[in-house]
Amino acid sequence: MIHDATFGIAVLLGTGLAIAKLAQALRLPSVTGFILAGLLLGESGFGIITVDLLGNRLDHFTNIALMLIAFGIGEHVELRRLDGMRKNVAYIALMQALIGFTLVTLITLQIIWLVSDVQIITRHQLILSLLLGAISVATAPATTLHIVRELGTRGPMTSTLMAVVAVTDAIAIMTFGITVSTAHSLTGTDGLSLASLLICLYEISGSLLIGITTGLIINKVLDKLHNNGEMLTAGLALLLLCGELTRQLHLSSLLAGMMAGFVMINRSERDVRLFRIINGFEPPVYVLFFTLAGVHLDLSALKLAGWVGIAYFFARIIGKYCGTWVGAYLSGASQHIRNYLGFALIPQAGVAIGFVFMISTDPKLADWASTITPVVLAGVVLSELCGPLLVRITVEKSGEISSEEQKKQPASFITRLFTADDPHKDSPALEPWALGEMQPPTVPVGVIVVGTCHFATARALTRVATILAHHFDALPLAVRVLKKEEEKELSPEERRDLFLPESDEASQLGYPLRTELLYDKRASALIAATEAHKAKALVLGYPISRDPLKFQKILDPVSSEVHCPVIAVRFVGTMSWERILIPFIHPQELDVLLPIIEAMITSCHPKLTFQQLLFADSTRDERRAREKELESWAGSTVYDADSIRCLAEASESRLESILREARRHDLIIMTASEFKGMQRRVLGSLANVVVENCKNPVFVVYPGKAETSAQDTV
The missing domain is CATH 3.40.50.620 (HUPs)
Known part of the structure; x- marks a missing residue:
């Protein structure tokens, strides 16, 4: 168990990154790895990071991360880019929120009534279902934004997705505020008064006003700054001030941060420097945010949630997907958006957990918090484990991952498992020799020694050696080194056949090939052959393996002892x-x-x-x-x-x-x-x-x- 905050941060960062790399090897998003790392470190796993440590010292990182994430989401809601998509965004955001809220409310109400002993639906059950329906509207903007950046996606699907996520969380905040006011009125302690509705309006309008003001101030400050360090310092100061101000005034920092980013990206000067600088600052904050989110997740909530938790989870998925499909259909969106965008709205995390916290600290709703907490946390656990993969599938299906990022994505674990031992999969490809035969020297001056070991690299190494020989007026000399005990095992024909790839390649270039077969340790044999023939150069090849530097054990003694240049060739792709x-x-x-x-x-x-x-x-x-x-x-x-x-x-x-x-x-x-x-x-x-x-x-x-x-x- 860790009690020191600095040590805790180090463990969170290191473990989060390590498990994220493992997740990438399995073609899962990094976010999933971060959350799994948090689960392992938290009380649901090994109990290394405790809730006490989080509450006392590390939770402020979550607030910082949420503000930066919200600001980054605002960048993706650029009205110029949404020309032609605004109708899609409006319809999809409204319909998936409305249908999702309605479906979750009705299905959870039905399940709660079925598992209870009462004959009619009670006011308590109705309030519980309404609150669950309101919480279900929220998505996970941080998860979505991280995957979009990780895969480098750009296009109509990505722009629509990010805009829908931003608008959806604004709708979620409004829906939750109205639902809480309604719940207060249904408890009998308040009437559905104008005051309760004004409180909801105050939270939304106040958050938007502070966000707009912050965006305008940041834009004005950046006009006067040109140094990246100064811009980062000023930008962070103003964003964190915005977040703390909204917290003190009981407003939404998420909505304020989104609006600040929205204002900056839609200004006529469109200054994106701060977004780019913060992008470089964010990775460790992201790792901390998601691993801390994983630490907060309690797997015991899966047991406590019961049938209501199952109903909430699946009703939310159905509501999000069907609502998105209906909204996309009504707006005339493309088939891709209609069929796949709904899956990308499944993740749910920070905003939903924030709603649960607000309910648990509201004395008027304390009776419902004990049921809502495990149900929503169970949904968050499941959606954060499977949701990031669904977001990735969505953007992959849209074909909007940049070609450069696609090359960076590792092959799946299964693919690598079954191809790891294929001896030919990485054989260097040689472009066909199209320059015709070269003229060998009439009187050769020395040799270029090529040390071949594997048939996979013999041709390519011989081509390099022959080209060097042509420049130095020399001849290529192929040397193979075998173990001493193999000297008597090979017939003359087998010895000759050992050099078939080298001979064939040299002859295509118009050169004769000299050969030599030695029986000794490889390093000492290569040194002896190079020195005996007074070679102009020695050509060797790194092994085709995941660890080519094992060859350094041979390269070091050889390059230290021979009197000619040594060219070590690393083969990747086409030569x-x-x-x-x-x-x-x-x-x-x-x-x-x-x-x-x-x-x-x-x-x-x-x-x-x-x-x-x-x-x-x-x-x-x-x-x-x-x-x-x-x-x-x-x-x-x-x-x-x-x-x-x-x-x-x-x-x-x-x-x-x-x-x-x-x-x-x-x-x-x-x-x-x-x-x-x-x-x-x-x-x-x-x-x-x-x-x-x-x-x-x-x-x-x-x-x-x-x-x-x-x-x-x-």
Whole structure:
């Protein structure tokens, strides 16, 4: 059990993220993982995070998160984007709220009456059903917004969904206020007076007024600010002030936050900078919000809810779906919206829990709170576990997930399970050789050694080695290393057949292939072959596996002992080099890379991008000066490239800068880390993390013993 708030935050963040990644592997939304993490940490699970800790120290994170989430929802209700959809939004929001409220009220009333012993419906049962119907209108805007952002969806379905969610929660607040006033009148303690209706009107209009004022003030302040840090500070201060003001005045912070975002996005200047800055600030707040929501969920409520809870859950789903369908039909919305949008309105969380809290703290409704709390919480538990998946299915069916985000989505667990051991699934694809046969040198000068180990990579490695051989006026030499005990097991024909892929590929390029079969440990055999033949270069391939860096155990001793460059090739997708990216940090790296780049130019005339990664605080003048130096060097040194682009980038993350630029390229060529052993374990290797994370083929160039010594001398 944790009693320290800081430790609690660390556990919530770490556990939430870990289980969210597991959920993503199963093709479930991250939100589901966050909520499951909260369930495990809370009193329904291992009891690590207690309600006392939440109530005393961590609940203010929920208030902050709700305000930021509400503000983000307002961004999606842009009237210009809703041109042609306003009718759809109005009809769908009203009909699903009306039909959902009516259906939940009638079905729960019927179930309550059936399970009771009374002969007629009582006033107590009617109030209970009305309150459940009002609570059922609410949705889960935070869940919906998080999934939309996670999948990068954009289009009519997404715009309609976000607008309907925002309008629905406004309707839910109004419906709940009117229902509570009605319940007060039915208890006999109040009449259905003008005062009770005015209180409801006060909550709605007051929330809207504060939201509009906050949006206008934020917009005015942002006009005077240009620094991202200042905008974030000012924006957060005003949003949190808005949230606290509404709380003190017993208004709706959710409605106020939505209206603030709505005002900003619909102003004529349409300043979205604060939305974008807060997007980068939100992820840890989101994790805390949803894991805390999971901690609050009590699975024992599923038992206490009984038949009323089951009726509430299914009646709400039917009401939401049917109401959405009717609204979409009446407004003439598309078939996709009509058939699928209703599923995306199933999640229910924060607003509904807030309504339950208000009922439990209302002395006039205390008699109903003991029944409503487990029923609604049971519905929240079930809807938050299955609802996010339904939202994801909805946006997937609409086809509005961006192609870039679709590529990021992991394959399903089942798919990966049954393909994990397929030896051919990741075999590197080679573009057909369309340049004709190359002319081998009349008098070869040395060899390019290619160490082949697996048939899957033999052809691709041989092509690389042959192209290098053509540039260096050498011949390719294929070396295979077997265990010593296998020396007597292979027949001469079997030994010859081992090199069939290499021989076939070299002959297609017009080159003869020399071969050598060695029986020893792989590293020592490769070193011996390279040194014995005085090779111009050694070409090796990373294993095609989920952990290619296991190959480092061979690369390190080989690159440290041989006197020629070592090119380690990481195969991903199709091997091509029409567009080559050359990222580097120090200009001296280009001296190591230049021979390999020239060899690639020899085989075709690629487009080259030289990307120098500068310090993050580099000024614009420094970047421009470095780009001019690069252009001058490239113009005088690199010949026959189709085009050359020089880019000097102030990089906040070197890996992300490379990965972002790599999307527009076929191949990456970069130098290996200069660190070895423990130094590399502590300080890392940029080349290694690129090999691990990049979706492009990568050439990692080790300079070799002689060049390394020369660099050290300099």
